[in-house]
Amino acid sequence: MARSKVKNLLLLKQIHSAVSQIKKGKLDKALETLDKAETSARQSKSTDALYYILFTRGGILYSAKEYDQALEAYEKALEAGSDLLKTDPENADYQHYMGTTLSNTGNLLKKKSEIDKADEYYSQARKIYFDLIKKDPQNAVYQSYAGENLNNYGELLMESGSLEKACEILREAIEIYEKLYKEKPDNLGYQAELSVALSQLGGCLKHQVPEESGAAKEKLEKALELQESLLDQQPENEKVKEAIALTEERLKGL
Numbered sequence: 001m002a003r004s005k006v007k008n009l010l011l012l013k014q015i016h017s018a019v020s021q022i023k024k025g026k027l028d029k030a031l032e033t034l035d036k037a038e039t040s041a042r043q044s045k046s047t048d049a050l051y052y053i054l055f056t057r058g059g060i061l062y063s064a065k066e067y068d069q070a071l072e073a074y075e076k077a078l079e080a081g082s083d084l085l086k087t088d089p090e091n092a093d094y095q096h097y098m099g100t101t102l103s104n105t106g107n108l109l110k111k112k113s114e115i116d117k118a119d120e121y122y123s124q125a126r127k128i129y130f131d132l133i134k135k136d137p138q139n140a141v142y143q144s145y146a147g148e149n150l151n152n153y154g155e156l157l158m159e160s161g162s163l164e165k166a167c168e169i170l171r172e173a174i175e176i177y178e179k180l181y182k183e184k185p186d187n188l189g190y191q192a193e194l195s196v197a198l199s200q201l202g203g204c205l206k207h208q209v210p211e212e213s214g215a216a217k218e219k220l221e222k223a224l225e226l227q228e229s230l231l232d233q234q235p236e237n238e239k240v241k242e243a244i245a246l247t248e249e250r251l252k253g254l
Contacts, residue, residue, distance in 0.1 A: 014040060015053065027060055034060075047087075051080040051097055058104065067112055074105040092132060096142070099128035103149040110152070115160050122153035126169075140180060147176040147193055154200050163208035170204060173197040188233065191226055195243065198223035203250040217254040223247050 014037035021030035034057045041050040054077035061070035078101050084094040102125035109118035129146035136142060150173035157166035177194035184190060202220035205212045227244045234240060 015049065015056075018053075018056065022056075022060060027064060030060060031057060047080055047083050048094075051077055051084060051101075054080060055097075055101055055104075058101075058108075062104070062108055067108060071105070071108055071112070074101055074108060077101050078105065092136070095128055095132055096145070099125045099132070099149070100145060102128065103145070103152065106149070106156070107152055110156050115156065118156055119153075119160075122149060122156060125149045126153060140183075143176050143180055144190070144193075147173050147180070147197070150176070151193060151196050151200070154197070154204070158200060158204055163204055167201060167204045167208060170197050170201040174201060188230060191230055192240070192243075195223045195226035195230070195247075198226070199243065199247040199250060202247075206250060206254065213254050217251065220247055220251045220254070224251070 018030045018033040037053050058070045058073035081098040102121045106118045106121035132142045154166050154170040174197045181190040181194050198219045202216045205216035224247045230240045
């Protein structure tokens with residue numbers, strides 16, 4: 001968030017203090033500081049600062065597995081984001097705020113097994129990022145956030161049995177991450193997200209259309225190649241090891 005948008009210097013200091021406490025692992029202290037910052041933001045009617053405070057609180061509570069409280073914080077952040085868009089509906093930063101919050105809320109609802117609501121939030125985030133990328137097609141930040149949302153959305157759809165739509169969403173994710181990875185082949189994050197999308201699409205094709213086994217195998221083998229490359233660079237990364245195991249499982253029978 002740009003400093004110029006946070007007019008109250010005390011409020012800015014409180015936000016920075018909370019971020020510092022988070023980095024030090026002092027989550028309870030950070031939440032206490034954010035409570036004070038929220039009060040200050042509401043008193044000074046600094047809506048963009050209020051959004052950031054609520055969004056940050058939601059992330060802390062999510063990490064602490066306090067899912068109900070995290071959901072409440074994200075829903076309040078969405079209210080603040082909606083208020084920002086009412087004042088300036090064409091503001092790309094505000095649209096980005098909403099896309100990010102909707103996507104994160106979808107992740108939380110998925111964790112809580114609220115599938116229909118998670119679908120709704122992922123879908124809204126997808127539309128926002130589609131519109132942002134259409135207006136600014138070279139913006140790597142928008143593309144990366146859009147791709148991450150699509151990967152999570154695709155996973156939700158696969159788990160709920162909506163395979164046709166899942167494959168559509170995952171193809172969109174792959175298109176985004178192939179472009180990003182081509183432009184920055186040293187970016188391990190892009191490589192990881194591309195491998196996830198490829199692996200998920202391979203699994204989706206395998207179960208949706210058995211006659212597409214050749215295409216499924218191709219996607220899975222490409223995913224595995226990327227994941228093994230990641231493991232060579234990060235041999236202690238447990239998430240990469242889990243991703244490899246999942247891809248290998250999906251390859252069985254092909």
